[in-house]
Amino acid sequence: MAYRETEKMRQRKAQARQKIIESTWECVADGGFQSARVTRIAGLAGVATGTIYRHFESREDLFAEIFRLATQREVDKVAEALAITGNAVQRLDHALRHFAQRALKGPMKAWALIAEPVDPKVEEERLAYRRAYANLFEQAIRDGIAEGTIPDQNTRLAATCLVGAISEALVGPLSPTQTSELPDNDNNDNELVDTIVCFCLRGLTGTRS
Amino acid sequence: MAYRETEKMRQRKAQARQKIIESTWECVADGGFQSARVTRIAGLAGVATGTIYRHFESREDLFAEIFRLATQREVDKVAEALAITGNAVQRLDHALRHFAQRALKGPMKAWALIAEPVDPKVEEERLAYRRAYANLFEQAIRDGIAEGTIPDQNTRLAATCLVGAISEALVGPLSPTQTSELPDNDNNDNELVDTIVCFCLRGLTGTRS
Incomplete structure (x- = not known):
């Protein structure tokens, strides 16, 4: 059966992306970009590190x-x-x-x-x-x-x-x-x-x- | 026979160091620190790349x-x-x-x-x-x-x-x-x-x- 992205999955993805963005900003506001490690962002967002790289090509792209x-x-x-x-x-x-x-x-x-x-x-x-x-x-x-x-x-x-x-x-x-x-x-x-x-x-x- | 640095050797070392510094500045003046590659500096100074690292621990130390x-x-x-x-x-x-x-x-x-x-x-x-x-x-x-x-x-x-x-x-x-x-x-x-x-x-x- 072919994989099809449902509306619910799209919503979940958008929510995860939003959470990653908010968590990154929280880290940056706390100690600058230097201190915003991907593992820390993932922890705050409650997602796996790998999930971040499914939403953003690299740490630099996320920061940009x-x-x-x-x-x-x-x-x-x-x-x-x-x-x-x-x-x-x-x-x-x-x-x-x-x-x-x-x-x-x-x-x-x-x-x-x-x-x-x-x-x-x-x-x-x-x-x-x-x-x-x-x-x-x-x-x-x-x-x-x-x-x-x-x-x-x-x-x-x-x-x-x-x-x-x-x-x-x-x-x-x-x-x-x-x-x-x-x-x-x-x-x-x-x-x-x-x-x-x-x-x-x-x-x-x-x-x- | 133990190795001993003669006055002549010290002078030669000081001259090489000076030449490396001048060549680095020439590169920086031309295209900024980003463009000052160690191989280019070595070429300008007429020394081997390795010589640069005998005078400076790293590219960053040289730049500093x-x-x-x-x-x-x-x-x-x-x-x-x-x-x-x-x-x-x-x-x-x-x-x-x-x-x-x-x-x-x-x-x-x-x-x-x-x-x-x-x-x-x-x-x-x-x-x-x-x-x-x-x-x-x-x-x-x-x-x-x-x-x-x-x-x-x-x-x-x-x-x-x-x-x-x-x-x-x-x-x-x-x-x-x-x-x-x-x-x-x-x-x-x-x-x-x-x-x-x-x-x-x-x-x-x-x-x-």
Whole structure:
């Protein structure tokens, strides 16, 4: 009798895939991609190691998928934060602040997505990630120039400077989140966010806000 | 007869080591660490592949050594550029400009040192690299606050933002040096440097310079 995949089997497969994805993200959020071993993921997902390789060709392919999913979520958050009512400087202030606060609330996740040394396959996804942020910021900078709240400048390069400054300060190797200087209360978090956002906005507008 | 290393042999060994180091740097400058294959290095240095492993335990150890040497040279250049006569803003302007111009003159070298995905052993050296830059910038920012040319701020974080903004804009994945937008003449180079340095100094001082 020929093998036929029933609807129930398809559902079960989709559920297993989803569980593997969730378990991988749990590992990554806990200790970065480096610590996300396939045996640990399998244990968390309650599947055999071999099952993972039936759903994903390799650990790298699984990680790239995780990266895409997590990325899209973060990029969507920044897009949402930029969509508030206000001029471009206010919208960028809101989005940068939102980005920084999310990173400080989940420093390991932020580090894994932005700065952790990863496999080239995942690095490719990261490129798309940085580009997506830069594109969002660039559009807002263009809006600001058009409405007169931001002085005329090379919008592409300014957006890249923004991405660099905020990434390095939040999750780079010198970041407080990566050293023993991690703020241990909300007040320190707020000061950190204020300082970074202030640097970024001054860099754009030349105005002390 | 017991083996004894003569002065002549020691000299020959030191020369071979030096030649290996120079050849490795030549490869890295040409195509990054990824492209620096041991066989190619050996060919350039005119030694057998095995000779390289008599001087360095592994390819990673050789790369880490290259990284340290190249790093120190670049950090020294920034320290020199910061040592000019003038106030802190002028000194930072000079140093950032110098850094940017050197990166644009040797984009592959700059990328290899700052942004290329590398082995963790080399990544450790990179951490020292970023820290050394941040320390130099931080000292200058402190001087600026003391003399009143830079407003009071978290100097550590501001220095980190500077390193992030200039690195990302110059050699990050979105940088013109990493895409087809590479400036093809000195005028464009100057515009690029002006834009980046301007963003950085505005970020620090809140003044349109």
